Amino acid sequence: MKPVREWTRLWRxxxxxxxxxxxxxxxxxxxxxxxxxxxxxxAEEGGGESDAEHGKHSSRLSDERIPLQTETMPxxxxxxxxxxxxxxxxxxxxxxxxxxxxAVWQPTLILFGTLRSxxxxxxxxxxxxxxxxxxxDLFGNLQLSGTERLVVGFRNLDRNGRFTSYVFEPDLDDPxxxxxxxxxxxxxxxxxxxxxxxxxxxxxxGRKDIGFSIGRQxxxxxxxxxxxxxxxxxxxxxxxxxxxNTSNFRVTFFLGLDNIDRTNVEDESASLFAVLTSTDxxxxxxxxxxxxxxxxxxxxxxxxxxxxxxxxLGKTNTSFRLLGSVATGEETPFATDGILxxxxxxxxxxxxxxxxxxxxxxxxDEYSAAAAGPASGGPxxxxxxxxxxxxxxxxxxxxxxxxxxxxxxxxxxxKFIGSEARRQVIAELGVRLGTATEVADxxxxxxxxxxxxxxxxxxxxxxxAGTRESLVEGVGDEGxxxxxxxxxxxx
Numbered sequence: 273m274k275p276v277r278e279w280t281r282l283w284r285x286x287x288x289x290x291x292x293x294x295x296x297x298x299x300x301x302x303x304x305x306x307x308x309x310x311x312x313x314x315a316e317e318g319g320g321e322s323d324a325e326h327g328k329h330s331s332r333l334s335d336e337r338i339p340l341q342t343e344t345m346p347x348x349x350x351x352x353x354x355x356x357x358x359x360x361x362x363x364x365x366x367x368x369x370x371x372x373x374x375a376v377w378q379p380t381l382i383l384f385g386t387l388r389s390x391x392x393x394x395x396x397x398x399x400x401x402x403x404x405x406x407x408x409d410l411f412g413n414l415q416l417s418g419t420e421r422l423v424v425g426f427r428n429l430d431r432n433g434r435f436t437s438y439v440f441e442p443d444l445d446d447p448x449x450x451x452x453x454x455x456x457x458x459x460x461x462x463x464x465x466x467x468x469x470x471x472x473x474x475x476x477x478g479r480k481d482i483g484f485s486i487g488r489q490x491x492x493x494x495x496x497x498x499x500x501x502x503x504x505x506x507x508x509x510x511x512x513x514x515x516x517n518t519s520n521f522r523v524t525f526f527l528g529l530d531n532i533d534r535t536n537v538e539d540e541s542a543s544l545f546a547v548l549t550s551t552d553x554x555x556x557x558x559x560x561x562x563x564x565x566x567x568x569x570x571x572x573x574x575x576x577x578x579x580x581x582x583x584x585l586g587k588t589n590t591s592f593r594l595l596g597s598v599a600t601g602e603e604t605p606f607a608t609d610g611i612l613x614x615x616x617x618x619x620x621x622x623x624x625x626x627x628x629x630x631x632x633x634x635x636x637d638e639y640s641a642a643a644a645g646p647a648s649g650g651p652x653x654x655x656x657x658x659x660x661x662x663x664x665x666x667x668x669x670x671x672x673x674x675x676x677x678x679x680x681x682x683x684x685x686x687k688f689i690g691s692e693a694r695r696q697v698i699a700e701l702g703v704r705l706g707t708a709t710e711v712a713d714x715x716x717x718x719x720x721x722x723x724x725x726x727x728x729x730x731x732x733x734x735x736x737a738g739t740r741e742s743l744v745e746g747v748g749d750e751g752x753x754x755x756x757x758x759x760x761x762x763x
Contacts, residue, residue, distance in 0.1 A: 346727070348360055348361060349727050349728070351382050351383060351384050351763070352383040352384060352385070352763055353381065353382065353383035353412075354380075354381070354382050354383075355379075355380065355381040355382075356378065356379050356380035356381060356415075357378060357380045359380060359382050359415075365378065366378060371468075373468055373469045373470070373471065374469070374470045374471040375417065375420075375467060375468050375469070375470055376417070377416040377417050377420065378416070378417065379414060379415070379416055380414070380415040381412065381413070381414050381415075382412070382413050382415070383410070383411070383412050383413075384410075384411055384413070384762075384763060385408065385409050385410040385411055385762075385763060386408075386409045386760060386761065386762050386763075387406075387407075387408050387409075387760070387761040387763070388406065388407040388408075388409075388664055388758060388759070388760050388761075389404070389405075389406045389407075389758065389759050390404070390405050390406075390662075390664055390665065390667070390732075390756050390757060390758035390759070391403075391404050391756065391757050392405065392664075392665060392667045392734075392754070392755065392756030392757070392758075393441075393754055393755060393756070394666065394667050394668055394754040395751075395752060395753050395754055396668065396750075396752050397740070397750040397751075397752065398750075399442075400441055400442070401439070401441060401442065401666050402439070402440040402441040403437045403438060403439045403440060403665055403666060403667075404437055404438045404440070405435045405436070405437040405664050405665025405666070405667070406429050406435060406436050406437060406664075407427065407429050407430050407435055407436075407663070407664050408426075408427065408428045408429045409425070409426075409427055410425065410426045410427075410428060411423065411424070411425045411426075411458070412424045412425075416463075417463075417467065418467075419463055419464040419467045419483075420461075420462070420463035420464070420467065420468065421461070421462060421463075422460075422461045423458060423459070423460055423461075423462075423489075424456065424458065424459045425456070425457045425458030425459070426454065426455070426456060426457055427455070427457045428452060428453060428454065429451060429452060429453075430451050430647070431451055431453050431455055432538070432646055433536065433646035433647060434449060434451050435449065435451060435664060435665045435666075436449060436450060436451045436452060437449045437665055437666075456488065457488070457502055458487075458488050458489060458490060458502055459487050459488045460485055460486060460487030460488055460489040461485070461486055461487055462483070462484065462485035462486075462489075463483070463484060464481055464482065464483050464484075465480055465481070465482040465483075465484065466478075466480035466481040466482065467481070481511070481512070482508065482509070482510055483507075483508070483509035483510075483511060484506070484507060484508050484509065485506070485507040485509075486505075486506045486507075487504070488502055488503070488504045488531060489502065489503065489505070489507070490502045491503055491526070491528075491546075491643065493546075493548055493559070493561050493578070494559065494561060494578040494580060494593060494595065495580075495593075495654045496641075496644075496648060496653065496654065497578065497593065497595055497612070497614070497641060497651045497654060498561055498563060498576055498577075498578040498595060498641055498642055499546065499561075499563060499641065499642055499643050500641065500643070500644050500645060500648045501531075501532065501533050501643035501644055501645040501648070502531065502645060503528040503530075503531055503532055503544065503643060504528065504529050504530040504531045505526055505527050505528035505529055505530075505544070506526070506527050506529075507524055507525070507526040507527075508524065508525045508526075509522065509523070509524040509525075510522070510523050510524075515551075517553065517554070518551055518552060518553055519552045519553075519554075520550075520551070520552040521549070521550070521551050521552070522549065522550045522551075523547070523548070523549045524546075524547070524548040524549070525545075525546070525547055525548075526544070526545070526546045526548065527543075527544070527545055528542075528543060528544030528545070528546070528643070529543055530543075532544055532565070532643050533643055533644060533645050533646060534565065534567070534571065534606040534607075534640075534641075534642075534643060534644065535605060535606055535640055535641075535644060535650075536644055536645065536646050536647075536648065536649075536650075537606075537646070538646075539567050539571045539606060541567050541568035541571060542565055542566065542567045542571065543565070543566050544563060544564065544565045544566075544642060544643060545563070545564050546561065546562065546563040546564070546642070547561070547562045547563075548561045548562075549561065555583055555584075556581050556582065556583035557581070557582045557583070558579070558580070558581050559578070559579070559580045559582075560577075560578075560579050561577065561578045561579075562575070562576075562577045563575070563576045563577070563642035563643075564576075564642075565607075565642050565643065567604075567606060567607065570604065571604055571606040571607065572599055572600075572601055572602060572603070572604035572606055572607030573599070573600040573601055573607060574597055574598065574599050574600065574606070574607035574608070574640070574642065575597070575598045575600060576595070576596070576597045576598075576640070576641060576642040577595065577596050577597075578593060578594070578595040578596075579593070579594045579595075580592065580593040580594075587619065587620075588617060588618070588619050589616075589617070589618045589619070590615070590616065590617050590618075591615065591616045592614070592615050593612075593613070593614040593615070594611075594612075594613060594614075595611070595612040595614065595639055595651070596610065596611045596612070596639065597609065597610050597638075597639050597640050597641075597642075606640070607640070608637070608638040608639070608640045609637050609638070610635060610636060610637040610638040610639035610640065610675065610676070611635070611636045611637065611639060612633065612634075612635045612636075612639040612651060612675045613633065613634045613635075614631070614632070614633045614654070614655075615631065615632050615633075616629065616630075616631045616654070617629065617630045617631075618630075624688075625688045625693055626685065626686060626687050626688055627685070627686040628684075628685050628686075629656075629682075629683070629684050629685075629686070630681065630682075630683050630684075631654070631655045631656055631681045631682050631683075632679075632680070632681035633652060633655055633675070633678075633679065633680060633681060634678075634679040635652075635675040635676060635677060635678050635679070636677070637676070637677065638674075638675065638676035638677070639651055639675040639676075640675075647661060647663040647664075648661060648663070649661030649663075649669060649673045650672070650673030650674045650675065651673065651674075651675040652672075652673040652674070652675050653669070653673045655673075655680075655681060655682050655702065656682030656684055656700050656702055656718075657684070657698060657700055657718050657720055657734075658670045658671050658682055658700050658701075658702030658716050658717075658718045658736065658738075659671050659672075659673045659682065659702060660673070661673070662734070662756070662758075664758070667754065667756055670702070670716035670718055670736040670738050670752060670754070671702050671704050671714050671715075671716050671738065672704065672714065676708075676711060677706060677707045677708035677710075677711045678704050678705065678706055678707060678711055679704075679705050679707055680702070680703045680704040680705050681702070681703065682700050682701065682702040682703075683700065683701050684698055684699060684700030684701070685698070685699055685700075686698045687699075694723065694724040695721075695722065695723040695724070696721070696722050696723075697719070697720070697721050698718075698719070698720040698722075699717075699718075699719055700717070700718045700719075700720075701715075701716075701717050702715065702716050702717075702718070702738075703715045706741075710743065712740055712741040712742070712743055713740075713741040714738065714739070714740045714741065715738055715739055716736050716737065716738025716739075716752065717736060717737055717738065718734070718735070718736040719733075719734070719735045719736070720732065720733065720734050721733040728761055728762045728763060729759065729760070729761055729762075730759075730760040730762070731757075731758070731759060731760075732756075732757075732758040732759075732760065733755075733756070733757055733758075734754075734755060734756045734758070735754070735755040735756075736752075736753065736754055736755075737751070737752070737753040738751070738752045738753070739751055739752070740752055
């Protein structure tokens with residue numbers, strides 16, 4: 273009987289409240305509404321004083337519904353192919369497909385890429401090469417959900433470091449280089465175990481959010497100084513771990529089985545295992561990575577590791593890296609012993625977007641990356657545009673990116689032109705000083721101009737000039753220079 277009495281009391285209380293509300297005389301309500309209308313009219317005739325008195329200050333949010341203002345927003349660029357829900361579009365999302373596991377997939381297929389074409393000349397001592405080189409990067413992305421996707425990638429105009437081009441100098445019997453191909457450069461599936469099988473953890477409170485990837489996939493760790501290659505393999509990632517005094521910890525285990533390039537050359541005998549971690553601390557992000565590469569008797573086995581810290585010191589951006597490689601057997605051109613110290617400092621002047629940067633490095637013996645693709649250059653490519661490979665044709669870096677018995681760095685300034693920052697100029701000075709008798713000293717100055725036109729076209733102009741010490745007694749230093757004009761079409 274007690275529950276019946278409780279419900280009776282609640283019902284009587286609700287009826288009392290309703291009666292008090294309904295008991296307000298209709299005339300009183302009309303008087304209140306009339307008074308409010310009169311105050312609004314007086315505010316309109318008498319200026320802004322009444323607005324402030326009655327809570328209608330100019331800073332008050334309006335009650336009027338204002339639709340999303342899209343007139344000033346740029347239109348979404350069209351893709352080569354788009355099937356399913358519009359990529360970064362608006363509107364109603366199509367009904368998805370529920371899998372037996374409980375996951376809901378909403379397939380969206382997009383096709384996009386970049387076409388690069390350049391006329392370039394490179395003078396390196398006694399040799400000179402002038403060419404028209406081309407490269408096409410084409411990708412298909414089948415987005416199944418927020419965490420699952422299938423990616424396929426092609427580079428149809430180059431392979432193994434050779435690009436479809438026409439060589440003007442030197443004179444060749446057949447100046448046209450044809451590298452047209454349909455080789456697959458990337459083909460991998462990535463997803464999250466917990467999202468594919470949500471019924472295993474309906475409340476999403478367990479530790480089943482484990483990411484994975486399988487297939488031919490690009491790896492880029494330690495800014496490409498440890499791993500910079502597309503490798504056939506399997507990766508397992510555990511994210512959002514929270515050790516003490518950290519905001520996030522991520523660890524990835526990767527097993528590479530094929531398509532491994534070492535010092536820009538494919539090693540068909542190689543396999544790779546890597547443990548890759550990243551930790552977010554209060555003031556810094558620390559990455560600690562370890563990779564083991566096994567080869568045959570000619571290429572050798574090697575262990576490579578990298579530790580880095582990226583942070584802001586005051587108003588200055590900084591990164592510091594320690595990398596090392598150890599040949600577990602005899603040293604070979606692919607497996608070497610060496611240590612590389614690397615630092616980068618950058619600063620943006622007040623009231624602008626320009627960037628001043630300064631990089632330094634010091635290599636003891638010879639450090640070599642665990643894996644580096646054909647067009648990726650050497651470990652010192654991160655030091656600046658004077659060291660970086662352009663990844664197109666036979667145009668080499670003004671200064672060598674090899675990390676062998678050398679110390680040096682680069683200082684540069686990036687200037688943005690115009691209020692929309694669609695144009696920029698980079699001026700850089702790079703210096704390499706050999707710390708062994710067989711390593712030459714080098715220095716070069718590089719200039720780069722980049723400008724965007726419309727929504728898809730980018731113009732790049734590069735020029736450099738430098739000098740290289742001759743290691744032959746009685747022979748003077750060699751001059752190096754070059755220039756290039758590149759058009760990039762993004763679609």
